[in-house]
Amino acid sequence: MAGVSDPQLKDDLYSLAFTIVRADEALTGGERIYLAQLAHRLGLDTAQVGRLEAQVTRRIEAASGADD
Secondary structure: OOOOHHHHHHHHHHHHHHHHOOOOOOOHHHHHHHHHHHHHHHHHOOHHHHHHHHHHHHHHHHHHOOOO
């Protein structure tokens, strides 16, 4: 994404997008393509994407467990 150079902001943007598309707990093929394109535009590698998605998933699961 043009103009985004701060690594933390890139992580935050991807994490936010992943949180939104994962809201219904399942990712569609189109959503996965969107996330792959976003990661590419942000310059995130596969390892970073995996780490960010795992962090978001843990936070969502922890929040869901708190509601039970």
